[in-house]
Amino acid sequence: MRLLxxxxxxxxxxxxxxxxxxxxxxxxxxxxxxxxxxAPEHDLVLLDLGLPDLDGQVVCRRLRERSTVPIVVVTxxxxxxxxxxxxxxxxxxxxxxxxxxxELVARIRAVLRRTARDDVGEDPTxxxxxxxxxxxxxxxxxxxxxxxxxxxxxxxxxxLLLAEDAGAVFTRDQILRAVWDENWWGSTKTLDVHVASxxxxxxxxxxxxxxRGVGYRMRS
Ligand code: CA
Numbered sequence: 345m346r347l348l349x350x351x352x353x354x355x356x357x358x359x360x361x362x363x364x365x366x367x368x369x370x371x372x373x374x375x376x377x378x379x380x381x382x383a384p385e386h387d388l389v390l391l392d393l394g395l396p397d398l399d400g401q402v403v404c405r406r407l408r409e410r411s412t413v414p415i416v417v418v419t420x421x422x423x424x425x426x427x428x429x430x431x432x433x434x435x436x437x438x439x440x441x442x443x444x445x446x447e448l449v450a451r452i453r454a455v456l457r458r459t460a461r462d463d464v465g466e467d468p469t470x471x472x473x474x475x476x477x478x479x480x481x482x483x484x485x486x487x488x489x490x491x492x493x494x495x496x497x498x499x500x501x502x503x504l505l506l507a508e509d510a511g512a513v514f515t516r517d518q519i520l521r522a523v524w525d526e527n528w529w530g531s532t533k534t535l536d537v538h539v540a541s542x543x544x545x546x547x548x549x550x551x552x553x554x555x556r557g558v559g560y561r562m563r564s
Contacts (some may be wrong), residue, residue: 345368345387346370346371346372346386347371347372347386347387348363348374348383348388349361349364349371349372349373350379350403352375352394353394356392356441360390360445361373362500363445364452372386372440375396376395376397376398377395377397377399378397378398380403380407381403381406385411387456388414388415388416388452388455389414389416390448391403391416391435392418393490400417402474404417405434412459414436414455414456415435415436416436416452417433417435417439418439418440419440419482429486436450436458436459437455450512454512457509470482472511474562477546477551479507481552484500488548494545495542496538497546499538502519502523502538505522505523508564510561510564512553514560515558517559518559539552539554539560551563
């Protein structure tokens with residue numbers, strides 16, 4: 345995997361480059377928007393918005409105009425851009441400085457996984473497949489092989505969340521917020537109960553892995 349890092353600040357870029365190389369990525373580092381636009385095609389671009397020459401948003405838009413390369417935007421302040429602007433620019437995700445290295449790597453992996461899946465052709469009917477599990481988002485139907493499962497609405501939402509980014513770890517908090525709601529103050533035991541019943545229905549308990557002390561993930 346070849347990553348293009350666009351970052352003018354060496355104190356940020358240098359540790360980032362060596363860290364990502366240690367993770368096995370081939371990294372090219374450029375310091376300006378012009379160099380970013382002149383760089384050969386990469387598998388992912390990590391783009392700082394505060395660049396010395398061009399506005400990072402312009403760089404993002406121009407990259408997107410000519411390529412489908414996944415772009416993760418790095419921004420200094422959380423209010424610098426909202427999610428809508430970001431999508432309009434064509435970015436796939438963003439991180440806010442100062443970010444943790446592990447968080448960044450997790451985002452990069454998630455974006456690469458997501459775009460790899462899109463490349464093989466996301467089914468326009470909204471079907472999602474993980475192993476022998478099929479989720480039809482149009483009908484909320486779930487099958488293991490040919491056998492249809494009957495899930496409660498929450499079980500379905502939980503399964504879909506995990507399956508949409510199989511392999512990624514979701515914290516208990518993320519899951520509770522996504523599947524229950526923003527201000528859910530109930531017992532987190534509810535989550536374990538739902539995971540247990542979902543595992544039972546799936547017939548393969550190892551499909552949903554417990555990440556001890558953190559949360560859950562779907563085996564990819
Ligand atoms: Ca900068």
